[in-house]
Amino acid sequence: MKITQVETFLISAAPPQSGGWEARNWLFVKIHTDEDVYGVGEASGWPRVVQTAIEDLTRLLIGEDPMQIERLWQKMTSSIMGHGMTGVVGFGAMTGIEIALWDLKGKALGVPVWNLLGGKIRDKVRVYAHAHDADRARELVDRGYTAIKTGGIRNCVESVAGIRKEVGVDIDLMVDVHGPPWMTTRDAIALGKRLEPYDLFFYEDPVAPENIDSIARVSDALDMPIAAGERHAGIWGVKELIEREIIDVVQPDTGRAGGIRQMQKIAAMAEAHYITMAPHDGSLGPIAEMAAVHLMASIPNFLILEHLEDDVPQRYEVMSGQPEVVDSYITVPDAPGLGVDIVEDACAKYPSQGNISDPEPTYDYLYFWTRENRATWLSEKEKERSDYRPGSVY
Ligand SMILES: [Mg+2]
Numbered sequence: 001m002k003i004t005q006v007e008t009f010l011i012s013a014a015p016p017q018s019g020g021w022e023a024r025n026w027l028f029v030k031i032h033t034d035e036d037v038y039g040v041g042e043a044s045g046w047p048r049v050v051q052t053a054i055e056d057l058t059r060l061l062i063g064e065d066p067m068q069i070e071r072l073w074q075k076m077t078s079s080i081m082g083h084g085m086t087g088v089v090g091f092g093a094m095t096g097i098e099i100a101l102w103d104l105k106g107k108a109l110g111v112p113v114w115n116l117l118g119g120k121i122r123d124k125v126r127v128y129a130h131a132h133d134a135d136r137a138r139e140l141v142d143r144g145y146t147a148i149k150t151g152g153i154r155n156c157v158e159s160v161a162g163i164r165k166e167v168g169v170d171i172d173l174m175v176d177v178h179g180p181p182w183m184t185t186r187d188a189i190a191l192g193k194r195l196e197p198y199d200l201f202f203y204e205d206p207v208a209p210e211n212i213d214s215i216a217r218v219s220d221a222l223d224m225p226i227a228a229g230e231r232h233a234g235i236w237g238v239k240e241l242i243e244r245e246i247i248d249v250v251q252p253d254t255g256r257a258g259g260i261r262q263m264q265k266i267a268a269m270a271e272a273h274y275i276t277m278a279p280h281d282g283s284l285g286p287i288a289e290m291a292a293v294h295l296m297a298s299i300p301n302f303l304i305l306e307h308l309e310d311d312v313p314q315r316y317e318v319m320s321g322q323p324e325v326v327d328s329y330i331t332v333p334d335a336p337g338l339g340v341d342i343v344e345d346a347c348a349k350y351p352s353q354g355n356i357s358d359p360e361p362t363y364d365y366l367y368f369w370t371r372e373n374r375a376t377w378l379s380e381k382e383k384e385r386s387d388y389r390p391g392s393v394y
Pocket residue numbers: 176178204205230280282
């Protein structure tokens with residue numbers, strides 16, 4: 001079998017009236033062969049740029065045996081080393097291709113991807129959904145969710161207090177600060193201390209990810225699990241976080257981590273340090289999510305998977321074989337490959353509109369915001385800020 005063609009589908013994943021979310025795109029990959037079998041994958045990591053990178057890499061893949069996944073991954077890595085250290089663009093491109101190769105291999109052999117990864121430990125994968133207030137949390141719990149994440153620093157303590165009061169102690173509750181560059185290390189610690197009484201499942205990206213020592217300071221200062229890793233790529237991107245045991249939960253983004261096998265290697269590194277894995281899925285589409293489901297079924301140190309409940313309408317149109325969440329779990333599929341497929345006609349209905357977020361007119365205010373009225377945002381007292389970014393979770 002030989003690879004004959006690599007196709008990409010760049011889709012707008014922005015909700016209607018999306019504000020700064022025009023940047024949300026899904027990039028699907030389809031690898032064709034000279035036999036009646038193909039594979040599908042998904043890449044993130046600045047999708048329009050990654051799409052071009054995949055087009056560049058295609059020349060290396062044509063005529064190759066798609067079953068030799070690690071060899072092709074090493075070939076691609078070697079081909080781009082002249083561009084500098086591999087970040088989310090290079091790893092993003094290789095991720096989309098690599099996931100499609102696993103899907104293709106599973107289909108060619110007639111087995112699900114999890115079966116190629118060492119077999120499955122579990123038949124279903126636990127997921128969590130997102131709530132910004134107690135009403136939404138109650139709705140999700142009533143639908144069967146047992147784990148909920150809230151986000152941002154705006155009214156964060158007040159929101160967490162309200163959700164915990166509403167859902168009780170039986171529900172796992174997480175907070176994602178989204179690592180904003182305007183959050184200082186000391187303020188991330190202060191916010192974390194306010195959150196400690198609520199017994200969080202984890203405190204995610206309390207500071208921006210570039211400064212590892214800053215995350216380490218937050219981690220050392222707090223008595224709760226720390227999660228990070230969604231904006232890093234490859235085994236080297238999270239190496240220090242794991243080896244220094246700065247984090248308790250590693251969160252690779254399945255669309256840019258480097259591929260299923262890179263994530264498998266990250267999981268093994270984490271396992272050696274008693275660190276669990278909870279892949280990032282917040283901006284990803286349904287193919288990457290399903291790739292995560294297969295891998296999470298096969299690793300021992302899986303914690304939980306992010307899931308966007310009630311996502312944009314196109315999510316439910318562009319892929320066949322959509323997972324169903326029942327009582328906070330997705331059942332691991334037994335179909336060959338990933339068990340999903342791209343609906344190309346539906347993809348064509350949602351062309352990409354943009355690839356970066358528009359800076360807000362008040363962007364200079366963002367740095368200032370956490371310095372202003374510090375006692376207010378660190379309190380349980382809700383405060384409205386009508387001049388702040390509309391629709392933002394921050
Ligand atoms: Mg996050």
